[in-house]
Amino acid sequence: MSRAKSTDPRPSEPHVADRHDLIRVHGARENNLKDVSIEIPKRRLTVFTGVSGSGKSSLVFDTIAAESQRLINETYSAFLQGFMPNLARPEVDVLDGLTTAITVDQQRMGSDPRSTVGTATDANAMLRILFSRLGTPHIGPPAAYSFNVASVSAQGGFTVDRGADRTRTEKVSFSRTGGMCTRCEGRGSVSDIDLTQLYDDSKSLSEDPFTIPTYTGDGWVVRVIAESGFFDREKPIAKYTERERYDFLHREPTKVKVNGVNLTYEGLIPKLQKTFLAKDRESMQPHIRAFVDRAVTFARCPDCDGTRLSEAARSSTIGGVSIADACAMEIRDLAEWVRALREPSVAPLLAKLRHSLDSFVEIGLGYLSLDRASGTLSGGEAQRTKMIRHLGSSLTDVTYVFDEPTIGLHPHDIQRMNNLLLRLRDKGNTVLVVEHKPETIAIADHVVDLGPGAGTAGGTVCFEGTLDGLRASGTVTGRHLDDRAVLKDTVREPTGSLEIRGARANNLQDVDVDIPLGVLCVVTGVAGSGKSSLVHGSVPAPEGVVSVDQTPIRGSRRSNPATYTGLLEPVRKAFAKANGVKPALFSANSEGACPTCNGAGVVYTDLAIMQSVATTCEDCEGRRFDASVLEYRLGGRDISEVLAMSVTEAEEFLREGGGRVPAAHRIVGRMADVGLGYLTLGQPLTTLSGGERQRLKLAVHMADKGGVYVLDEPTTGLHLADVEQLLGLLDRLVDSGKSVIVIEHHQAVMAHADWIIDLGPGAGHDGGRIVFEGTPADLVARRSTLTGEHLAAYVGG
Known part of the structure; x- marks a missing residue:
């Protein structure tokens, strides 16, 4: 589709005519972008539109924001850059006019149990200072009110060398008072493991008693337990003595020798806590996650009542309110409490704390509390929480980049978000917004529409100009901008x-x-x-009951729609059956991998502090498989050609002819149903947009x-x-x-x-x-x- 362009009065204005008032992008080719060239006005609000997968994020985040961050990193010394993540220069010919870019995206704020809304912003730190100054009884510095700081004390010595015959030992003592509850270690909850879900105590170690994933009778984990010398292998676990039971469940790490090899034996409970319970639940494999859900229960800590804080920290109050009470309040109520405090000695602190809390209310998050675990926030709530620190910033001429800031917002709240975006612009900043909602597109000074389609059918600028110009442009976005669903004439009756x-x-x-x-x-x-x-x-x-929530799907650059949905498994088996070989040959992560690039398709050259350079593997030409594997065919195609197909192409290939694989065809059918027909089966999950990942997850659950x-x-x-x-x-x-x-x-x-x-x-x-x-x-x-x-x-x- 040729690019439509409206007659916008702004480019003729002096501040836009000057090249220093433009962000110029020429020849952008990141992901699916097709040599995109565009000039974006600075100190204006520009909204980027287009269907999912059209290239919006590739242009705004992966090109403009990424290059800004890379250039900022290059201003640091080579020594400091060695500690920073290496950022590749985006695939683009020219990028100039960039300013410092601040990205406010929808990435969840992590599920670390120690992270809360208060710790993720400055609010908790300011409250700790406030209580350390005004709280009675006074219990110590701000750390005494922190659930992430333990109380420790230590005593020791060190030798001071003052020359020949003049050495002496200096004694030193160290103590630190923290506010962490010792029972739950600042987590607010304690875990209880159901032993009946770990093993069958009527069986002995020789009878494979464990019901824990990976704890099989012939595995090393069980062999270390059975051959540790602490137990009679033929004795049922239920008949263990008190000492044997302690060794079985709780023994501290101990060196043992198994078949002449020195190994470490550890009790079952601490071993499980280190291997399974220390991991983020969402990053676990499904069968591991199912086991943890079945075997472990979490309860509110009885010592701190879930506040995470020590008794001393909870005893110190301001006007009868402890820091635990303050963090449990809804933020809008906490703001009123802080506003009522009158103490000249901490007036600057109170003013800053009031502003931070008022920002929460202004941005529509006044219903949260500071003790809310940050991992429980939705993508939209997380994005708005990240906005807090920018609302009061004195910085100007910054480029703010937002990824669908209206996500999770009721129509009633969208106007409030729009006002915040306009405020950032009016302070002299450039605001770039990727958005689908007509209400936010309507406030844009400048609109850039990408498409016309998604994936390989997208990646071009179809329109740039005003809202009225977009509406009249005939692009997909322009045609649907005023779409309105109608109420149904009849509704279904409940069953x-x-x-x-x-x-x-x-x-x-x-x-x-x-x-x-x-x-x-x-x-x-x-x-x-x-x-x-x-x-x-x-x-x-x-x-x-099948629940499809907003938790993100995880996967490395080796993961793709084919592996995530389980599509690749029946395809590999079909290739193996048709050619009389093992299925593992058709996995780029297993026996079929190209030995030169280990199945990555690219070879990385480490340049120390410089960005590692990735070049297409010369042996497999980026196809990831060993050349011998590509000689095997299914329906006239090799495995790399199947992975290069779009979902739509694969649906036809797997339905009929030599490539008929019914199990795989059902999966691509579900992917097409959720609007992902343009994705390629082998496309890395890391390149998918948020909307694409969400719909891929829905496609998987449709099989439940x-x-x-x-x-x-x-x-x-x-x-x-x-x-x-x-x-x-x-x-x-x-x-x-x-x-x-x-x-x-x-x-x-x-x-x-x-x-x-x-x-x-x-x-x-x-x-x-x-x-x-x-x-x-x-x-x-x-x-x-x-x-x-x-x-x-x-x-x-």
Whole structure:
């Protein structure tokens, strides 16, 4: 498609005409970009639009923001650069006019149990200083109020050499007072392991008693236990003496000799804690995660009551409020408490703390508390939390880069976010926003639309100019900009219901509700109103409930849609059967890998402090497989050619002819159903956009044999043109006999629902109640809630 360009008055203005007032990009080829050249006005708000996979993130994040960061890193000394991550120069001919880029993305804030909303911002640090100055009784410096600092004391000595015959030993003592609860070590919860899920105590070690993944009878782990010399291999575990039981479960690391080899034996409980429980749950393999969920329970720490803090830290108060009490308050209430403090000696600290807390409220996160674990924040909440430190910054002429900042926001809150973006611009900053929502596209000074399609069908600039110009441009975005879903004439009748009684998770206020089954039920409400608490925390989870939430999928550059979905397994077996060889030959991570690049397809040259250079492997020409493997064919194609196919191409290839693989065909069919037909099977997961990853996850879960599907904002990352396809998919799920429960803010999904459950009326303690139950038509007719008002405006009711 040729590029459309509107007549925008701004380029003729002096500040834009000057080349120093432009970010110039020429010949950008990162990922799927096709020699993109564009000039972006500085100190303006530019919104980048286009279907998922069209190249928006490749241009904004992987080219502009990445090069800005790389150039900043190059200003440091070679010594310091040695400690920094090496950043490659993006594939682009010319990039100039760059300013310091600050990226505010949707990456989750990690699931470290020690990280909270307070520690992830400056708020907790300021509170600790405040209590160390004003708290009574006074218990010490700010560290005494920190749950991440333990109380330690030590005594020792060192030798001072003062010349011949003049050495002496100096004694030194060291102590540090921290606020960490010693029972839970600052985590707020303690874990309890169900021993019955670890082994069958009626069996002996020689009878393979373990039910722990990887603890098989012939494995080294079990051999070390059995041959450690601490146990009779033929004695049932249930008959162990007290000493044997201690050695079996709790013994500290001890050197033992097994078959002449020196090894370390350790009790089962500490070994499991180091190997399984120390890992992030989401990074575990599915069978490991299932075992941990089955065997381990987490309970609130009885010593600190979940506050993570020591008794001393909790005893120190300001006006009867401890730091634990302050961190447990909703931030908007904490802001009022801080505002009431009058103490001249800490006036600058109070002013800064008030500003930080007010920023939370202003950005729509006043319902959070500082002790909220940062790993529990949604992508949208995490992104807005990262914005806090920038709202009060005195820096100007900075380039702020946002990735769909309206994600997770109710229509009522989008205007507030828009105002914040405009404020950043009005301070003299350049604001670049990747966005799908018409409400945010509407406030743009400049619009850049990429496409026309996704993947190889995208990567070009189809339009740049004003909103009115976009609307008249005829591009995919322009044609769908004013799309509005309509209310259905008839809605489906429920076939049953899931009963929820007395739900009190988080802010829910003793909620009773019946969620209808056999229909499309949408749960709505402002951010923080209790939607996720109701659906994920209160919906019964019997066999057959499939939950597709917003946790990110994980994978390295060796992972791809074929490996993630399980598609590659039946394909490898089909290749093996057709050629009479082992399936492992058709894995680039196993026996079939090119020996030169180890199946990576590229060879890396280490240049010390300089960015490592990746060059296409000359032996396999980037195909990742040994040449002998590529001689084997299935349906006339080798394995590298199959991985290079798009989902659409693979669907045809795997359906008929020599490449017929029914199990794999079903998987690519589901990928096509969720709108990923343009992805290539071997494309690294690291190159997928957020929306693509979300839909890939949905495609995987569509194979689950569940009767109830629970989806959490499935429109995340979807272009306006793709929402209609999603609605069709939801309809097909319901029409096939499934029950679909969707947490969603998008009005098109609300309008298409059979039943709506609206929570509110506000967020936090102002929410947690059912404010409406019924059909979308009834919600529009009543206009009794914020959701009803916005849905009525959307459908023109």
